[in-house]
Amino acid sequence: MGGLAGGEVNRDEHDYALWEKRVDAMMMLLTNKLQIMTVDQLRKGIEALPPDAYENMTYYERWIASVTNTLLDEGVITADELASKMAAIEAQAQAHAPEAG
Amino acid sequence: MSGPSDTHDHGHHHDHHHDHDHMHPYDPDHHHPHREDQDDTMTYYKVMESAVRELLIEKGLITPEQVHRQIEHMDSRTPANGARIVARAWVDPDFKKRLIETPKEAIAEIGHDIGPMHLIVLENTPEVHNVVVCTLCSCYPRWILGLPPDWYKSRAYRSRVVREPRTVLREFGTEIADNREVLVHDSTADMRYFVLPMRPEGTEGMSEEDLAAMVGRDAMIGVVEAGAGGTGQLAAE
Known part of the structure; x- marks a missing residue:
């Protein structure tokens, strides 16, 4: 990416959301504490996303996609576990949606 | 994992089984081009974050306290x-x-x-x-x-x-x-x-x-x- 053309630097900033901080925290725990994965694997996983990931995904969306892929590749979690857990969380979120307004 | 104590912990069970037999973490149908990250709406990747975190906790690899402490550490x-x-x-x-x-x-x-x-x-x-x-x-x-x-x-x-x-x-x-x-x-x-x-x-x-x-x-x-x-x-x- 270095040296490519690009537009003016957008200096807008946002405060990191809790879920983004959690992705960051998980990555730190997985690399520094558990040593289950490395920063290089995070990088490799991001590079392996489709080219439009840079346009369509935010920074920490790319991180969690890469972390998840790495954990699947390493056999730390399985695709079935992930699918049923995500379905359960989505169902719960929908059940609570009217209250959350 | 479907014992009665589950309801006290998180409130979700594992009986909401999904049809996907293969799950790929990148799903272009779920992309969200907006930069804003709102804590009050659930997006595909936020769900993924919660799912991975809960799986790692269930497997005893991390604890909620460790995640919390790590966030506090970075915030400091x-x-x-x-x-x-x-x-x-x-x-x-x-x-x-x-x-x-x-x-x-x-x-x-x-x-x-x-x-x-x-x-x-x-x-x-x-x-x-x-x-x-x-x-x-x-x-x-x-x-x-x-x-x-x-x-x-x-x-x-x-x-x-x-x-x-x-x-x-x-x-x-x-x-x-x-x-x-x-x-x-x-x-x-x-x-x-x-x-x-x-x-x-x-x-x-x-x-x-x-x-x-x-x-x-x-x-x-x-x-x-x-x-x-x-x-x-x-x-x-």
């Missing part, structure tokens, strides 16, 4: 830490020498542990202005300054600052004289850079604390000069 890292290092270097030439020669040890004197990270301190002078980027991703001296600003991770900054640094700096309101060299430093996962800005003129006799208040985050990345204002100035935070 702010540019104020870097500003104190800069102010100390401005008032104490011996410290400055140590900061440049053995940054890890010198920063430990102020009470910050930068961990296994290698750090190079880049001193701005009347002859040289330094600016830091990570063209590959977003490597940043986070153990001193906290998490990087969005623009540091942006495609525009990363692609252009190595090719036309003076133009990019101008967008930050920083004009570097033609006779002053601009050096751009590209960070890596193992090597981080920290800019030691020049002490502004007319600050003789100011206290270390008042000097630190003049040093914003962006001055330590090198896109502005200390005391020049700009985003990340402590007084504005």
